[in-house]
Amino acid sequence: MTYIEWLRVRGCLKWTGIVLVACVALVLFTRFTFLDIRPHAAGFSQIYLGGKNLAQFERNSSETQTKLPDGTTRTTIDNPAMGVHVTIDDHGYWGKHVEIFQKTPPKDVHANRIDFGDIHGERTMVPGGSLIKIDEGALVPEDIGYYFLFAALAALIVATILGAPFARENEGHLELALTKPIARVNLALQTVAVDCAGIVIAWAMTVVFLIVGHTIFEAPNYVFTAGDTLAAAIGLLAAFGWYAMLNAATASMKRSYGGVLGVAWPIALGIGGISHARLGDTPLANAIHAVASAIARLFPTSYAHFTFMTGMGSEEHRQALAAPQNDLAILAVLALVYGALAVYQWQRVEA
Amino acid sequence: MPAVLTVDPRSGVPIYLQIIEQVKRSVALGILEAGEQLPTVKQLALDLTVNPNTVARAYRELERDSVIETAPGRGSFVRGNGVASSAKAAANDVARDTLDAALREVKSVGLSRSDLRELIDAAVDRWFPEDQQQLP
Amino acid sequence: MSTIQISHLRKTYGTFAAVDDLSLEIPSGTVFGLLGPNGAGKTTTFKCMLDLARANAGTVLYDEKPLVPETFERIAYVPERSVLYEWMNVAEHVEMNRRAFTKFDPARAGELLTAFNIDQRKKARELSKGMRTAVMVAIAFARNADILILDEPTSGLDPVNQRHVLSLIINEAARGCTILFSSHQIGQVERAAEQIAVVDKGRLVLQGTVDDLKADRKIVEGIMPDANYPLNGIAGDPRVLRTDRTERIVRLLVGSDADAVAAALTAAGASGVRVVDLNLEDIFLYAVSQ
Numbered sequence: 001m002t003y004i005e006w007l008r009v010r011g012c013l014k015w016t017g018i019v020l021v022a023c024v025a026l027v028l029f030t031r032f033t034f035l036d037i038r039p040h041a042a043g044f045s046q047i048y049l050g051g052k053n054l055a056q057f058e059r060n061s062s063e064t065q066t067k068l069p070d071g072t073t074r075t076t077i078d079n080p081a082m083g084v085h086v087t088i089d090d091h092g093y094w095g096k097h098v099e100i101f102q103k104t105p106p107k108d109v110h111a112n113r114i115d116f117g118d119i120h121g122e123r124t125m126v127p128g129g130s131l132i133k134i135d136e137g138a139l140v141p142e143d144i145g146y147y148f149l150f151a152a153l154a155a156l157i158v159a160t161i162l163g164a165p166f167a168r169e170n171e172g173h174l175e176l177a178l179t180k181p182i183a184r185v186n187l188a189l190q191t192v193a194v195d196c197a198g199i200v201i202a203w204a205m206t207v208v209f210l211i212v213g214h215t216i217f218e219a220p221n222y223v224f225t226a227g228d229t230l231a232a233a234i235g236l237l238a239a240f241g242w243y244a245m246l247n248a249a250t251a252s253m254k255r256s257y258g259g260v261l262g263v264a265w266p267i268a269l270g271i272g273g274i275s276h277a278r279l280g281d282t283p284l285a286n287a288i289h290a291v292a293s294a295i296a297r298l299f300p301t302s303y304a305h306f307t308f309m310t311g312m313g314s315e316e317h318r319q320a321l322a323a324p325q326n327d328l329a330i331l332a333v334l335a336l337v338y339g340a341l342a343v344y345q346w347q348r349v350e351a
Numbered sequence: 352m353p354a355v356l357t358v359d360p361r362s363g364v365p366i367y368l369q370i371i372e373q374v375k376r377s378v379a380l381g382i383l384e385a386g387e388q389l390p391t392v393k394q395l396a397l398d399l400t401v402n403p404n405t406v407a408r409a410y411r412e413l414e415r416d417s418v419i420e421t422a423p424g425r426g427s428f429v430r431g432n433g434v435a436s437s438a439k440a441a442a443n444d445v446a447r448d449t450l451d452a453a454l455r456e457v458k459s460v461g462l463s464r465s466d467l468r469e470l471i472d473a474a475v476d477r478w479f480p481e482d483q484q485q486l487p
Numbered sequence: 488m489s490t491i492q493i494s495h496l497r498k499t500y501g502t503f504a505a506v507d508d509l510s511l512e513i514p515s516g517t518v519f520g521l522l523g524p525n526g527a528g529k530t531t532t533f534k535c536m537l538d539l540a541r542a543n544a545g546t547v548l549y550d551e552k553p554l555v556p557e558t559f560e561r562i563a564y565v566p567e568r569s570v571l572y573e574w575m576n577v578a579e580h581v582e583m584n585r586r587a588f589t590k591f592d593p594a595r596a597g598e599l600l601t602a603f604n605i606d607q608r609k610k611a612r613e614l615s616k617g618m619r620t621a622v623m624v625a626i627a628f629a630r631n632a633d634i635l636i637l638d639e640p641t642s643g644l645d646p647v648n649q650r651h652v653l654s655l656i657i658n659e660a661a662r663g664c665t666i667l668f669s670s671h672q673i674g675q676v677e678r679a680a681e682q683i684a685v686v687d688k689g690r691l692v693l694q695g696t697v698d699d700l701k702a703d704r705k706i707v708e709g710i711m712p713d714a715n716y717p718l719n720g721i722a723g724d725p726r727v728l729r730t731d732r733t734e735r736i737v738r739l740l741v742g743s744d745a746d747a748v749a750a751a752l753t754a755a756g757a758s759g760v761r762v763v764d765l766n767l768e769d770i771f772l773y774a775v776s777q
Contacts, residue, residue: 003583004572011574175566179537180587181559351539360677363705363764365698393661400653402518403661404681405698455746459761 001182002190005165009198012161016154016202020209027213083129094219095139100132118142118218138219144207145228149306151206152235156301158202159239160261162195163246166346167257174351188343192247199239203232230324234304237331241300244338251345268299275302300334303327358399366401370409371416372445378418378429379442389419389427416444489550489561489633489665490515491536496545498528498535498689505531507689509545513667513682518660520680520697521669522771528689529669530567533638537564549634560588563632567639567669569619571611577622578607584626596629599655603648617643628655635659637668641675653679677767685774693774697767704765704773705745709757711735719755724748729773740773 061079068074068089077086083103090096109130113122121134166188169177178184211220246264250257274292279285296302305327356377358369377383389395392410396403410427413419418441421427457467491513498506506528513519523529534540536547538554549558571580577600584591600607603621611619620643627635637656641649649672656679660666670676676683677697685693693700711718714734721739722730726748729740737757741748745762753760765773 001587003579003586004575007575007579172568173570173572174539175537175564175570176572176583178539179559179562179564181556182587183556348541350541351534361674361766361768363701363766363769365701366678367698368702393658396657396661397654400650400657401678402681402697403657404517408698456761459749459759461758 001180001187002194004169004177005191005194008165008168009162009194009201012158013198013201013205016158016205020154020205024209024213024216028216031216091138093138095135095137095221097139098132098134098136100134101126101129102132103129105130137217138221141221141223142214143228144211144222144224145231147207147210148228148231148235150210151203152231152238152304152306154206155199155203155235155239156242159199159243160246160264162198163243163261163264164250164253164257165191165195166247166342166349167250167253170252170254170349171257172254174349178351184347185343188346192244192339192343195243196240199243200236203236203239230328231306233328234306234324234331237328237335238300238304241303241331241335241338244335244342245298245300247342248338248345251342252349268301271296272299272302298334300331300338303330303334356395356399358401360401367405367409367412370395370399370406371412372448374409374413375416375418375441376445379438379445381438383429385429385431387429389429391426416440491634491665491667492546492548492551493532493536494546494548496532496535496547497543498531498540499543504689506535506542506686509686509689509691511684511691511694513665515665516660516663517682518656518666518668518680520676520683521667521686522673522676522683523669523686524775527686527775529686530638531689532686533564533566533636533667533669536636537562560590561633563627563630563635565620565623565627565635565637565640567642569611569616569623571614571619571622573612574610576608576610577605577614580611580622580626581607581629584630588630590631592629592631595631596626599625599628602651615643617645617648620644621648624652624655628659633664635664635666635668637666639670640668641670641672649675673768673771683767685771687775693770700770701765701767703741703743703745704770705741706763706765706769707739707741707745707749707752707760708763709737709749709752709760711737711755711757716756719751721748721751721755724751 060081061077061084063075063077065073065075071092073090073092075086075088075090077084077088079085085101087099088096089098105125109123111124113120115121118140119134119136120140121132123130123132125131177187180187182190211222214220242264246261249264250260253260271292274288275296277289279289305324356370356373358366358373360366362369374383374389383389389410390398392403392406396406399406410419410421414421414427417430419427420430454467457470462470491511493509493511493513496506496509497504509528509532511519521529521532531540535542535545536554537559547554549561552558575583581593581596581600584596585593597607600622603618603625605614605618605621605625611622614622620640624637624640627637635656640656641652644652653675656666656668660679668676668680680697682696683694683700684691711732712735714732716735718730718737721727726742726744727739728742731738731740737752739748739752749760749762
């Protein structure tokens, strides 16, 4: 019964795939054309050793390179004068591990750690000096949740494209759609289910392609946390809610539904922007802010916060988002309410 | 047989009457012989592109007029018994209907009975010259 | 085998009554022609029958039961305008029907499409108006449905394909299918339909068997001595449906017993009285000009 919707979803996913493949192709091109450089152990050693010391370090060091049985290239640099011993294990695609022992570290140093992208550094005070361990590339586990952010964006775009399934039938196809041996409610629910499946598939495709893109550079090494589950759930529910909202807005329309889909993003972004902006303290500004904030509550996108994960956002914002489960609940309710509204309207549509 | 039948659906004469008239005429002329099988209702309906129930109605009336007979499961046939008499009856039916139509028209233009008789005599003489020779 | 009963159907759009207290009974196994001028309410009637439009009043029963989703398994509908999905090819439309209807015969659909000279790989948007009609007809006739509801099933088709559609209708009728169809081509209705109904401004104005209507409805025409000569009560005769006088000529539309009315007209003083046969087009035009 939902063959048509499957065809629509298939077409949409085909384009999603084409875009993603193009992106991966671009990454590949970049990888092998411009950026054939590995992250830079030396550069980061600098941070620890300091620029002045580095020059001295390089001048008086002896360097040996050996190939370990597992293919790792081990470089050891010894500088007895400075009391520095460096071991660099380069696993190539599988990452790089650097250890720097300093017999006499600068006075003010203490144990600390630094994380920057796929670089993780850590200094520990050991008997007789300090030991710096730096992991790079594949050796640093990455939070897959970040991919869920991009996937959520892709899911939202697909949700927008699929957003008016009932209006598409209203536009001159009801004579076919509604003369099948199936109750309208069931047809409506099945149609929505197919679209939601399409959104999930687009989401998953995006994650897979991001992983593939990443794998081109270095071996995958991901961690999956509870926060990631939340990020996935919020991203998908926001897409469902957005889809349901667009569907509810267009379910009775017979034409020009494309316009609604087109303006939905600018409106949501605009209203969201106004609701967050500081407009000043005039009565008008306050009124506008109040209205925008009220309207913004209707948009599922207003609840798609990922700040709990990224650690970004203002302090008050973070506090408000202390319990992302609330967002999840609101998004679920919005999706259901909008979905019900759409189905209800479609029950009443006449050819 | 189907080639013999043609109907004009656009005429004011009901299609089933047209079929009846044409079957009777074919029987009278011997185009349809005793025992000859008629097409099935469906076949004739498709050949003439007319409603099957209309054809069925014509067949029913032909059967009632004893022009054809229908054996369940075998089809419809021109009646075998005394085909000569049924041919004669069919010829009479056709002639009567044609004459009726003509007389109705004649009457409408206000001719009297004697005027009509003169016309008929003249027409009969013209159409049946050989019989005229034998009249006393 | 299915009987369709439409009782007191009414459908309004604002203050406009598209269908107004329409009652029809379409007996099982009948080819039923629905005639009417443009905007008479034929399409709206079909839509109400299929629950595509919601009637304000009245009922539609299929074998004495109201329409339920399962009824659509038995009904094939060809709408008046193309409802094909522009972006889909013909084969995909066939596939859609195969998935939706258990009795759909894809091989038969293929045969019919070939007979109409339609390339299944073509997208609907590449087809002409007539070809779209042909696609919808081919698919409907491959449904093995008990009931066919055909709204202008020959619109846009060339005469050869029009005749082909007519043959298909007759073929289905011979199978026992109940067929309700509308057409502006009265010649087609005259051939294919056993019964007809004429609707005008949403109301039923005439109903009957085509052959009976032709046998009964006649024009009786005569010339009176002068333009105001009394008709001796003939105009009030229940068999006389309508009386037109132009100068000395009297023209009576008669619903039955034309010969008796002709005799009465002669008796009333008319000369040159004659009975004129009416074909369906004449009958239709008289019905909608009342």
